Amino acid sequence: MAQKVAILGAGLTKFMRRAKETGKELAFEAARMALEEANMDISEIDCVVMATAPDMFDGVHMKGDWLSDGAGAKRKPYMRSYVGGGSGVFAIIHGWYLVASGLFDTCLVVAEEKMSSCMPHPQGAFNAIYDQFLERPLGVNLLWIFSLEMMRYMHVHKISLETIALVSVKNKRNGLDHPCTQKGIAGEYTVKDILNSEVIAYPVYRLMVSPVTDAAAAIVITSEHEAKRRTDNPIWIEGVGWCLDTSYWTNRDLYYPKYVEYAARMAYDMAGIKDPRKEIHVVEPYDPFAYKELHHLEGLLLADKGEAPKLLEKGFWDRDTKDGIPSCPSGGLLGVGNPIAAAGLMKVIEIYLQLKGEAGKRQVKREVKRGLAQAWGDLMQVGTVVILSK
Amino acid sequence: MPFKEFIEKLSKAKVQKGDIPVWHLYTLGIGGDVFYKGLKEGKIKGAYCEYCNSVILPPRMYCEDCFEKIDKFVDVKGPFIVVAYTELYRDLDDNRLDIPIKVALISVPYAKGGIIHFLNPYQEIENGDIVKPVFNKKRVGSLKDIKYFELKK
Numbered sequence: 001m002a003q004k005v006a007i008l009g010a011g012l013t014k015f016m017r018r019a020k021e022t023g024k025e026l027a028f029e030a031a032r033m034a035l036e037e038a039n040m041d042i043s044e045i046d047c048v049v050m051a052t053a054p055d056m057f058d059g060v061h062m063k064g065d066w067l068s069d070g071a072g073a074k075r076k077p078y079m080r081s082y083v084g085g086g087s088g089v090f091a092i093i094h095g096w097y098l099v100a101s102g103l104f105d106t107c108l109v110v111a112e113e114k115m116s117s118c119m120p121h122p123q124g125a126f127n128a129i130y131d132q133f134l135e136r137p138l139g140v141n142l143l144w145i146f147s148l149e150m151m152r153y154m155h156v157h158k159i160s161l162e163t164i165a166l167v168s169v170k171n172k173r174n175g176l177d178h179p180c181t182q183k184g185i186a187g188e189y190t191v192k193d194i195l196n197s198e199v200i201a202y203p204v205y206r207l208m209v210s211p212v213t214d215a216a217a218a219i220v221i222t223s224e225h226e227a228k229r230r231t232d233n234p235i236w237i238e239g240v241g242w243c244l245d246t247s248y249w250t251n252r253d254l255y256y257p258k259y260v261e262y263a264a265r266m267a268y269d270m271a272g273i274k275d276p277r278k279e280i281h282v283v284e285p286y287d288p289f290a291y292k293e294l295h296h297l298e299g300l301l302l303a304d305k306g307e308a309p310k311l312l313e314k315g316f317w318d319r320d321t322k323d324g325i326p327s328c329p330s331g332g333l334l335g336v337g338n339p340i341a342a343a344g345l346m347k348v349i350e351i352y353l354q355l356k357g358e359a360g361k362r363q364v365k366r367e368v369k370r371g372l373a374q375a376w377g378d379l380m381q382v383g384t385v386v387i388l389s390k
Numbered sequence: 391m392p393f394k395e396f397i398e399k400l401s402k403a404k405v406q407k408g409d410i411p412v413w414h415l416y417t418l419g420i421g422g423d424v425f426y427k428g429l430k431e432g433k434i435k436g437a438y439c440e441y442c443n444s445v446i447l448p449p450r451m452y453c454e455d456c457f458e459k460i461d462k463f464v465d466v467k468g469p470f471i472v473v474a475y476t477e478l479y480r481d482l483d484d485n486r487l488d489i490p491i492k493v494a495l496i497s498v499p500y501a502k503g504g505i506i507h508f509l510n511p512y513q514e515i516e517n518g519d520i521v522k523p524v525f526n527k528k529r530v531g532s533l534k535d536i537k538y539f540e541l542k543k
């Protein structure tokens with residue numbers, strides 16, 4: 001039987017296009033904040049987990065090892081979590097099983113991304129995630145798969161561009177209230193503003209894409225007895241799940257993220273959740289692109305296939321909804337920024353703060369007892385899910 | 391046989407040339423900035439951690455032992471001691487060097503950490519010898535503002 005695992009503290013640096021700190025220094029800042037909130041010294045940390053996306057971004061080969069001292073890992077059991085964009089949420093899953101297994105009682109989970117190092121643009125690195133013979137000769141970048149996937153999703157469910165643009169409107173507005181938001185990302189936009197931005201790869205418009213960001217995030221997790229000794233109201237990790245689909249994206253139907261559904265089902269089962277639409281009260285699905293939030297909400301079984309956009313139009317996912325499920329109250333990647341691994345952990349931290357009632361202006365109106373964070377990545381085929389509760 | 395046949399001649403394998411089309415702009419960071427600015431001034435800077443009462447070389451923004459932030463930086467004036475050295479006879483492209491490059495790990499007895507740098511290739515320098523940095527006249531804020539370390543007479 002797994003031991004119960006709790007979150008005791010969190011830290012998040014300001015999201016920036018180019019931070020003056022190195023990746024190690026950003027990791028340190030976030031880790032330090034998390035330890036301070038947990039009221040713990042580094043000597044009380046049994047093991048460290050670090051999430052960070054491709055080495056190519058920082059331009060440091062084996063950067064997980066290089067970053068380790070910034071994550072407080074000197075002379076400690078240390079492991080890097082890495083499933084591309086899914087890494088931020090995978091890191092807490094990784095930390096969870098190190099503690100749930102009984103191997104350790106405390107774990108510091110850190111996520112860092114320094115995307116500004118990568119020139120002329122991280123898209124150059126993304127080019128190299130594709131197959132050398134089947135796709136790369138065409139000059140493929142990350143947008144190809146997204147624009148094709150968005151097109152497929154819109155086609156199957158007959159969704160309009162205006163509806164997808166509403167995701168950007170919602171998240172960019174929510175992001176205004178996030179203290180770490182990247183300069184120039186959040187704002188009051190209309191659907192018209194979104195659709196007046198440049199078309200980058202039809203049907204993806206500039207304002208439907210999250211930016212390139214430097215930042216770090218961290219949390220402290222502990223076993224039940226450590227948590228109860230240290231705080232009266234810990235936030236619990238109730239369920240985790242992850243799943244990878246085939247790496248041939250030609251062999252998946254792009255309109256629906258089956259791997260997210262499988263990851264969600266694993267987490268719901270572990271948490272004993274029978275009806276997620278009633279039992280999940282706030283959600284942070286991964287939104288690097290506007291349509292992705294809707295796509296993922298369906299994969300998470302929080303809406304029927306093709307229904308997430310209709311619910312969006314009705315305000316079901318709004319932060320101040322009374323009977324809906326607030327989605328991306330943080331502002332998400334579109335409204336706060338997208339430092340890949342740190343973005344995923346930022347989402348976990350948002351659910352943590354919402355459950356503690358400490359999300360400030362971002363606090364959702366409805367009562368929340370349980371929330372879910374999800375990330376997605378690798379070769380666009382991994383779903384990572386975590387469910388937290390009071 | 392547990393092994394299948396392998397292609398033994400590389401020329402028989404069909405390949406396609408490729409690379410990852412990126413280059414990098416590395417951020418010097420808070421600690422690195424102190425170090426490089428010091429080098430430009432002809433100084434070797436260290437960080438001072440008040441929690442473990444240690445000088446750390448090269449300077450950093452945090453102490454990896456105490457995991458506390460550092461905002462105090464000091465000039466490190468030596469003595470610089472050669473802990474270990476090596477002589478390199480081939481360059482990165484595997485060309486034979488006429489004059490071997492001498493590289494050393496140099497530390498200061500009271501400081502944590504150390505510096506990796508060149509030694510004067512024309513001097514006989516041994517492990518344990520005390521050396522000093524020789525700075526270039528024109529300095530730009532680079533690791534190579536130090537030409538090399540040489541024996542301190």
Ligand SMILES: [Zn+2]
Pocket residue numbers: 439440441442443444453454455456457
């Ligand atoms: Zn110290």
